[in-house]
Amino acid sequence: MSDQQTGSDQRLEIVLAWTVVGIPFAYGIYNSVKAALDLFTG
Amino acid sequence: MPALSFLDRAHTVARPGYSRWLIPPAALAIHFSIGQAYATSVYKGQLQEHFDAGHTSVGLIFSIAIVVLGLSAALFGTWVDRVGPRKTMFTAACCWASGFVVAAGGVALGGTLGLWVVYLGYGVIGGIGLGLGYISPVSTLIKWFPDRPGLATGMAIMGFGGGAMIASPLSKKLMSVYGGDAGHQVTMLFLTLAAIYFCFMMFGVFLVRVPAPGWHPVHWDPAEHKPKKLQTTAHVSAGNAIRTPQFWLLWVVLMCNTTAGIGILENAGPMIQDFFREEGADGIWRSTLDADPVTVATMAGGFVALLSVGNMAGRFLWSTCSDFVGRKNIYMLYLGGGAVMFLILATAGSTSVALFVLLCMVIVSFYGAGFATVPSYLRDLFGTFQVGAIHGRLLTAWSTAGILGPLIINGVLDSQTPVQGPDPENPSGTVDVLTASDYALGLYIMVGVLAIGFVCNLLIKPVSERFHETGNVTDAADGARSVDAHS
Structure with a gap:
């Protein structure tokens, strides 16, 4: 048994799933980078 | 229900x-x-x-x-x-x-x-x-x-x-x-x-x-896949895994890698401030990062945030690399490369802020990567049957390092004689502070800890066949069914 072609409905599911986890991740990265800039800008 | x-x-x-x-x-x-x-x-x-x-x-x-x-x-x-x-x-x-x-x-x-x-x-x-x-x-x-x-x-x-x-x-x-x-x-x-x-x-x-x-991915046929030297196609139960020397060697490897990383993470904020001080004519050790102690504290916060990014990125990047170079080789990098980084940090870390930040980021990325790569290492050695259970048992190494890492670094720092530095909360006052040389002993100990892990990693060989499952077991659910059938 093996993977079949991913249908367009599944592609939408993948995009939605990654968006749900991607938004908080982007929020965390943004805040960390903003704080990290203090190291260089003081 | x-x-x-x-x-x-x-x-x-x-x-x-x-x-x-x-x-x-x-x-x-x-x-x-x-x-x-x-x-x-x-x-x-x-x-x-x-x-x-x-x-x-x-x-x-x-x-x-x-x-x-x-x-x-x-x-x-x-x-x-x-x-x-x-x-x-x-x-x-x-x-x-x-x-x-x-x-x-x-x-x-x-x-x-x-x-x-x-x-x-x-x-x-x-x-x-x-x-x-x-x-x-x-x-x-x-x-x-x-x-x-x-x-x-x-x-x-x-x-x-x-x-x-x-x-x-x-x-x-x-x-x-x-x-x-x-x-x-x-x-x-x-x-x-x-x-x-x-x-x-x-x-x-x-x-x-x-x-x-x-099931297997469409482009990857297990029958055509040639396993790397340490990769097994057999399965080892969690009960048998803890009886193998490989499990305990890997336990020490994870414990050493984690202990060293915690040594940096535990004191990251004060460390960057202490590494960059010079003594004034009045005997007060002031930061060379910035004249204002409050700004220095803010910069230290930025450094801690940067380490978080390094920790997280290392988990993904180095673990992904391990698929290509092999798990044993990548741990040689984490442990051997990490030891070299600690050595440079102890001897030349205070010469340049950029060098200090770079060394700490790489060390912390190796620390995170140690956690992320270890499940794949377990899978290579013990197969997929009960790999979750074996991983669970291995995490006691993390708990041990969580005690050992802070104990080593804080113990060394507590034994040093502090000098006087400016108090960020009282412009005219002073507080006890440390300097780069006070960290040297702790960093050298971490070099030794990583060297122990490096040797243990070198000693890891494929698991003996006597520990392999003999039945047709592909995962834990199958294993449970076969136990039920026999009982």
Whole structure:
């Protein structure tokens, strides 16, 4: 048994799933980078 | 209970064509949530004020949670492999959220009794959620990504590092919105986090699937796959794994790598300030980073944030690399390369801020990568059968390093004679501070710790055939069925 072609409905599911986890991740990265800039800008 | 039958392993088998790229978001939903454990410093001050308690009493909340994480992962690992990821994730979500609710009750109650309720809630109940949540998606990801296990586990365990990056700013924001006294702020924060994390983890619960028996990616045929030197096609049970020297060598490897990383992370903020000081004519040791002590403290905060990014990125990048260069080789880099980095840090770290930051970032990236790569290393040595349970048992190395790392570095620093530096809170006053040379002994000890890990890694050989399962076992559920059939 093996993977079949991913249908367009599944592609939408993948995009939605990654968006749900991607938004908080982007929020965390943004805040960390903003704080990290203090190291260089003081 | 029929209403909860959707949690059964049988109901989580993926339909044909189900994309494996839906599994990493499920794992990330769990690891982003439980990664909050590393953001406890955000409300530590409020808890100290509310309970009128010291650093140790409040710090114990986090320590209990990490110890219970290791114990629950070790104790429930076999159950996790048997019942599958969905039931485990659901149980983890219930424990993690209810831990926050109980802890909120403790904060609202206040006093000594209230603090004990927080220990029970966040430390014990939440700690079980941490342990179950940490190992729940690992073996499932390894089965979905037999061609790239390092990439898969790197993605999930990266989430644990990323969880604190999300929780820290979110917690600060929520506490400022709730306002009121310290106790009210933390109570409301805990209740809010309980609701948010429960919903977010349930997203993972509904999304996760196990591959159907015999499934493999369309472009990767196990029959044509030539295993690397240390990769086995056999299976070893968790009970047998802990009887092999390979398990204990890897235990020492993980413990050494984690101990060294904690040595940096534990004192990152003060360390960058202490490394860049020079003595003035008045005998006061002032920072060379900036004339204003408040600005220096802000810069130290920026350094800590940068290390969080390095920790998280290392989990994904180095673990992904391990799929190409092999697990043993990549650990030689983490341990051998790490030892060289520590040596340079001790001898030349104070000569340049850029060099110091770079060295610390690489060291911390190796620290994170050690966690992310170890499930794939276990899979190479012991196969996929009960890899979750074996991983759970191995995490006791983390608990040990959590005690050993701070003990070494803090012990060395406490034994040094401090000099006088400017007090950030009182412009005319001075406080005890350390300098770069005070860290040297601690850093040399970490070189030795990494060298021990390096030798242990070198000694790892394929597991003897006498430990291999003899029946036709492909995963823990099959194993459970074969045990039932024999009983």
